[in-house]
Amino acid sequence: MNPADDLARLRDEYEDRKRRFAGRDLYSWFNQAHLFAIHQRQRGVLGILKQNGFTDLAERSILEVGCGAGGVLTEYLGFGARPENLHGVDLLLDRLHLAGQILPGSGMINADGQTLPYPSRTFDLVLQSTALSSVLDSTIRHKICFEMARVLKPDGMIIWYDFWLNPANPQTRGIRPAEIRSLFPNCTFQFRKITLAPPLARRVVPISWGLALLLEGFRVLNTHYLVAIRPKNESKL
Ligand SMILES: C[S@@+](CC[C@H](N)C(=O)[O-])C[C@H]1O[C@@H](n2cnc3c(N)ncnc32)[C@H](O)[C@@H]1O
Known part of the structure; x- marks a missing residue:
């Protein structure tokens, strides 16, 4: 696909999503299954932050590429980051405006991640x-x-959270570990498979949060990878 076509497709897809998801609570914190996924992701992220020595985020500068409406960046305030150290870029201006509204002291830039x-x-x-x-x-x-x-400091860390499989949405393409490795040469990786498959989570979580936790422990039922990516050799970046 021509790269220009792909960017146009992305813009159209997000316009269409607004229509498709209007009035639905799939991505609301009041949706039990979504809340479960957020909690599990946050536990995983806090785990890799701690494991890599990032326990005090007050002075850390943080950028999210493709930050959308800023929901994930906002979570970092709760982890101890300061609003003035939070930065986000997104291709879509309307989503970025929402991010700017909830994070007024942070740096939001309407930009393509290809040229940060x-x-x-x-x-x-x-x-x-x-x-x-x-x-x-x-x-x-x-x-x-x-x-x-x-744009990462030599002693910094990339935190990747994305799915490897989403057969329900042809407007996305899952990314597996081999591809992640090829996208970041000269880096080290810590992979964790997380997130109970959303269709299953939507059935199980409202019945039993504990059962959902148990099922998420079966890696075959996880749809996402959480990855800590760090430069291997400072001089090469
Ligand atoms: C599924 S949303 C995720 C938003 C946010 N990261 C979150 O988890 O809530 C993907 C976002 O990536 C943005 N995006 C995709 N390609 C991009 C690019 N080349 N440059 C900047 N943003 C991009 C989209 O505009 C969209 O807001």
Whole structure:
């Protein structure tokens, strides 16, 4: 696919999503299954932050590529980050406006992740959460990931959360570990398979949160990878 076509497709898809999801609570915190997925992701993220020594986020600069309406960045306030150290870029202006409203003191820029408007080695943490899977074109994926690595400090960490499988949505393409490795050469990786398959979670969580926890422990039922990605050799980035 021509990269320009892929960006146009993405814009159309998000316009269409507004119509498809209007009046539905799939991504509401009041939806039990969604709340379960958020809690499990947060537990996983806090685990890898701690494991990698990022327990005090007050002075850490954090960028999310494809931040959408800012929901994930907002969670970092609860983890101890300061609003002025939070930054987000997104292709879609209307989503970015929402992010700016909930994070008024943070830096939101309407930009394409393929050309991030920051100097190299700026951020301690660079996040991407289900943004890359919405990009179908491999060249664009590579360019975005190159940029994520470029703006990361040599001792920083990329936190990746994305699905490897989503057969229900042809407007996305899952990303498996081999591809993640190829997107970030000269890096080390800690992979964790998480997130109970959403169709299953929507059935099980309202009946039993405990059963959902048990089922999430079966890796075959997980749809996402949470990955800590760190530069292997400082001089190569
Ligand atoms: C599924 S949403 C996820 C939003 C947010 N990360 C979250 O988890 O709530 C994917 C976002 O990635 C953005 N995106 C996709 N390709 C992008 C690109 N090339 N540059 C910047 N943002 C992009 C989309 O506009 C969309 O807002």
